[in-house]
Amino acid sequence: xxxxxxxxxxxxxxxxxxxxxxxxxxxxxxxxxxxxxxxxxxxxxxxxxxxxxxxxxxxxxxxxxxxxxxxxxxxxxxxxxxxxxxxxxxxxxxxxxxxxxxxxxxxxxxxxxxxxxxxxxxxxxxxxxxxxxxxxxxxxxxxxxxxxxxxxxxxxxxxxxxxxxxxxxxxxxxxxxxxxxxxxxxxxxxxxxxxxxxxxxxxxxxxxxxxxxxxxxxxxxxxxxxxxxxxxxxxxxxxxxxxxxxxxxxxxxxxxxxxxxxxxxxxxxxxxxxxxxxxxxxxxxxxxxxxxxxxxxxxxxxxxxxxxxxxxxxxxxxxxxxxxxxxxxxxxxxxxxxxxxxxxxxxxxxxxxxxxxxxxxxxxxxxxxxxxxxxxxxxxxxxxxxxxxxxxxxxxxxxxxxxxx
Ligand code: TMP
Numbered sequence: 008x009x010x011x012x013x014x015x016x017x018x019x020x021x022x023x024x025x026x027x028x029x030x031x032x033x034x035x036x037x038x039x040x041x042x043x044x045x046x047x048x049x050x051x052x053x054x055x056x057x058x059x060x061x062x063x064x065x066x067x068x069x070x071x072x073x074x075x076x077x078x079x080x081x082x083x084x085x086x087x088x089x090x091x092x093x094x095x096x097x098x099x100x101x102x103x104x105x106x107x108x109x110x111x112x113x114x115x116x117x118x119x120x121x122x123x124x125x126x127x128x129x130x131x132x133x134x135x136x137x138x139x140x141x142x143x144x145x146x147x148x149x150x151x152x153x154x155x156x157x158x159x160x161x162x163x164x165x166x167x168x169x170x171x172x173x174x175x176x177x178x179x180x181x182x183x184x185x186x187x188x189x190x191x192x193x194x195x196x197x198x199x200x201x202x203x204x205x206x207x208x209x210x211x212x213x214x215x216x217x218x219x220x221x222x223x224x225x226x227x228x229x230x231x232x233x234x235x236x237x238x239x240x241x242x243x244x245x246x247x248x249x250x251x252x253x254x255x256x257x258x259x260x261x262x263x264x265x266x267x268x269x270x271x272x273x274x275x276x277x278x279x280x281x282x283x284x285x286x287x288x289x290x291x292x293x294x295x296x297x298x299x300x301x302x303x304x305x306x307x308x309x310x311x312x313x314x315x316x317x318x319x320x321x322x323x324x325x326x327x328x329x330x331x332x333x334x335x336x337x338x339x340x341x342x343x344x345x346x347x348x349x350x351x352x353x354x355x356x357x358x359x360x361x362x363x364x365x366x367x368x369x370x371x372x373x374x375x376x377x378x379x380x381x382x383x384x385x386x387x388x389x390x391x392x393x394x395x396x397x398x399x400x401x402x403x404x405x406x407x408x409x410x411x412x
Contacts, residue, residue: 009050009061012181012224013235016054020061021290022216022297023048024333028358029068030220030325031075033351042358043068047329049219049226055234056285058207058226060219063181066133066152069222070179074134075350076325078116078174083387085116087251088174092120099170099199100126106168108161108193110153110202111176115141122146129165131157154182158189167195175252178204178225187239191262200241200260207231208284209254213407216297216333217326217380218253228284229256229275236260245269253383253406301334303409308340308378317374318403320344321388322381323351323363330380330405331359338362341378345369370394376411378403 009018024047032043048061079085100107105126109118112130114137121128122145130141130148138148151157153173161168171190180186190200205218207228219226233243244266245259256275283289311318320327323346330336336359343362346352351363369377373395379402381388389402396402401411 011052011055011057012059012183013057013231013238014052014055016052018050018052018059018061019287020048020050021287022219022294024216024219024297024329027221027332028328029064030222030328030357031069032357033075033323033354033363034357034360035353036355036360036362044358045221047219047221047333051285051287051290052231055231055238056228057231057235058228058290059181060221060224063224064221070133070152072135073350074137075348076113077137077140077348078113079140080347081384081387083384084251087249088117089120091172091174092117092124095170095172096121096124096126104166106166107170107172108168110171110173111179112141112146112148113137115144115146115148117172117174118146119144127165129161131161153180153189154185155188155192158186158193162193167198168193169195169198171198171200173202175204175255177202178227179222181224183225183235184239187236187241190260191240194262196262197265198261199244199266201257202260203249203251203255203257205252206248206254206256208256208279208282211284211289211293213253214293214296214300215253215406216293216300217324217329217406220325220329222325227256227258228279229258229272230279230285232258232260233272233276237263242266242268243272246271246275248275251383300405300409304330304403304405305334305336305340307403307409307411308336311376312340316376317342318376318378319369319374320361320378320380321369321392322346322379322384323348323356324380324383326383327380328357328359331356331361336361342374343368344380373398373400375399376401376403378405382406 026044027047133152207226242263244261247257249255320341323344338361
């Protein structure tokens with residue numbers, strides 16, 4: 008039995024997604040070296056209800072120098088982060104000594120606007136290639152994993168921060184105790200820790216099991232973040248539902264007693280209780296829905312294959328590693344996946360080894376069906392690829408249920 012990374016109580020497994028590769032380990036097609044795999048099993052803590060993986064992948068394996076993900080590939084996400092930066096500049100970062108740190112700053116999409124406004128900032132990320140892109144945007148960077156020692160060093164060199172912000176990063180960090188210890192050293196007395204990550208409530212409501220993969224160690228809820236913050240001497244003071252990435256929550260955490268919690272916190276905690284979000288029966292029902300979703304998707308792809316239809320994947324997302332490897336979808340069912348990321352093109356997907364091609368390959372010629380792995384970018388992609396439908400193509404989606412449109 009695994010122990011909870013927050014409170015050390017037992018973690019009960021409720022969903023086994025089988026052996027999985029690293030979700031961002033795209034290989035060259037002729038690479039025959041053994042592929043690292045691990046058991047992707049999700050559980051819920053008996054005591055604090057934090058949903059978490061039972062097996063941790065060493066961070067150095069996942070977040071390498073050549074981490075192949077760039078925030079700026081999505082126009083919608085770029086707009087989201089520009090709006091986030093504007094909000095910080097408007098509401099929080101006032102005065103000459105204002106200072107913001109972004110943990111997991113990736114290519115600097117958010118901090119670019121902060122840098123342009125002349126506000127003190129620092130982007131921290133372990134992956135050096137994306138940091139080079141951040142620096143080219145005028146962003147100050149530091150190549151490091153964020154933990155207590157990093158935070159102490161930053162505080163000693165740059166002083167205390169008004170805001171520590173992180174998007175799609177904190178759920179990647181199993182050692183939250185060390186993160187909070189670092190925040191204690193780094194935040195001003197009334198400073199805030201603001202982070203946004205996929206929301207358990209949306210994952211369960213949409214059966215979006217592909218939000219579960221090596222890098223997503225935690226699947227947060229208002230209740231579990233509230234408890235975790237209090238364990239580490241902090242307090243959840245605000246929550247905001249976000250429509251990006253298939254449904255996220257932005258959590259604002261402050262030192263205990265430093266700021267009054269907003270009504271939104273009590274409301275979301277109450278909503279989670281009303282729908283029994285953390286109840287074992289709810290999580291078991293989610294696991295059953297995941298298995299049914301897999302069977303429906305594989306059934307559809309096999310049928311299309313029998314009928315001689317062509318199917319191509321759209322978006323070689325980290326999420327798609329869970330889908331392809333859990334469902335057993337290989338290049339026999341999905342000929343290739345197109346993706347805008349140059350570092351993924353010419354390689355094969357983790358585990359399933361489906362070739363990744365540039366987006367131009369999509370129309371050359373159009374397939375009969377496109378399996379939308381990047382479903383969280385559906386509006387942006389469907390608008391961009393409107394000619395596919397005009398040419399008679401159909402999109403296959405599997406969130407919240409398998410459907411063709
Ligand atoms: P994400 O779901 O983690 O943001 O990953 C999105 C992936 O999809 C990333 O590899 C880039 C790719 N992508 C495209 O290929 N075309 C697009 O239009 C968008 C928005 C993303």
